[in-house]
Amino acid sequence: MSAGTPDGAPAPAPYALLFPGQGSQQPHMGAPWRETAQWDVVDDIARHSGMDVEHALLHADAETLRRTDLAQISVYAVSMMALAALRERWPGLPVVACAGHSLGEYSALVAAGVVSVADGARLVAARGTAMREAVDATPGTMGAVVGGTADGVRELVAGADAAGTPVWLANENAPGQIVISGSAAGVDAVAAAAPEHGMKVIRLAVAGAFHSPLMEPARAVLRRACATVAFRDAHTPVVANVDARAHLAGDDWRALTDEQMVGPVLWERSVRTITDGLGCRSFVELGPGKALAGMVRRIDKSALVTTVNTPDDLRRVAVTPAAV
Numbered sequence: 001m002s003a004g005t006p007d008g009a010p011a012p013a014p015y016a017l018l019f020p021g022q023g024s025q026q027p028h029m030g031a032p033w034r035e036t037a038q039w040d041v042v043d044d045i046a047r048h049s050g051m052d053v054e055h056a057l058l059h060a061d062a063e064t065l066r067r068t069d070l071a072q073i074s075v076y077a078v079s080m081m082a083l084a085a086l087r088e089r090w091p092g093l094p095v096v097a098c099a100g101h102s103l104g105e106y107s108a109l110v111a112a113g114v115v116s117v118a119d120g121a122r123l124v125a126a127r128g129t130a131m132r133e134a135v136d137a138t139p140g141t142m143g144a145v146v147g148g149t150a151d152g153v154r155e156l157v158a159g160a161d162a163a164g165t166p167v168w169l170a171n172e173n174a175p176g177q178i179v180i181s182g183s184a185a186g187v188d189a190v191a192a193a194a195p196e197h198g199m200k201v202i203r204l205a206v207a208g209a210f211h212s213p214l215m216e217p218a219r220a221v222l223r224r225a226c227a228t229v230a231f232r233d234a235h236t237p238v239v240a241n242v243d244a245r246a247h248l249a250g251d252d253w254r255a256l257t258d259e260q261m262v263g264p265v266l267w268e269r270s271v272r273t274i275t276d277g278l279g280c281r282s283f284v285e286l287g288p289g290k291a292l293a294g295m296v297r298r299i300d301k302s303a304l305v306t307t308v309n310t311p312d313d314l315r316r317v318a319v320t321p322a323a324v
Contacts, residue, residue: 016097019104024289030057032310038081048118049125069128079107079287099239112234130221140209145178148199160189170211171265174298181212219261244269
């Protein structure tokens with residue numbers, strides 16, 4: 001397919017596609033898509049996940065959407081509609097990499113051809129349900145650490161853990177934005193120590209201690225779900241959360257998704273793999289919210305990020321000519 005734009009404008013610069021995770025969900029976020037051709041994707045996802053995705057996208061309130069399984073399948077559905085619309089509107093958009101934050105990694109795998117939309121829906125549904133059950137069995141929480149470095153946060157985490165209040169580093173999102181995860185006592189201990197080191201902890205309104213060993217029961221469930229899915233080799237590299245490396249081999253992803261359940265999301269390093277390693281500084285964030293756009297701009301101020309939350313957002317994509 002041609003890399004040019006539909007109106008004959010100069011070809012766009014190479015792009016990376018980014019997909020948000022849990023926490024980006026919003027009430028009624030499916031409404032702008034309801035009368036589009038892309039809405040058929042919702043029916044497919046509902047059928048393969050066994051969940052009432054339409055109700056979640058159109059009628060669920062904010063409190064209902066905090067439920068882990070509903071939040072995850074809903075965000076996945078919006079990302080899939082946005083991806084389908086992007087491909088229809090800009091079929092020749094050159095894409096050099098895909099990446100997703102936590103849950104968003106499953107959308108990235110679909111975008112890169114590693115799994116089908118249907119298999120992605122099955123995995124997201126199994127993952128969300130398993131995480132919800134793990135939270136019920138072992139309560140926990142998360143907190144955003146502002147103003148510190150990853151190494152500085154690791155020192156605070158080590159001190160809290162040594163004192164018998166388990167907590168782990170969960171996300172390295174961007175400079176000065178680290179997320180910790182673990183027991184409520186562990187997060188409280190880091191919060192108490194943080195001001196002495198020039199940091200502050202903001203407790204997050206999440207259901208549990210995601211990306212920590214407290215998710216071990218969910219890991220086992222996801223492993224069984226992955227065993228039923230065919231992971232194909234990618235047509236576009238996917239940068240993995242757990243090692244910030246670009247992967248093309250489908251066989252890599254059983255182990256990578258397994259580790260992601262209990263390990264940290266190395267988002268800052270993943271973005272740098274795209275910008276520095278692959279030489280791409282134009283991004284499209286596909287899905288609800290603009291959280292990833294903000295992170296990317298903190299990581300690389302020269303990056304250009306377009307967000308596609310609704311069909312109307314598509315007009316802003318593919319306007320940056322490739323460098324000659």
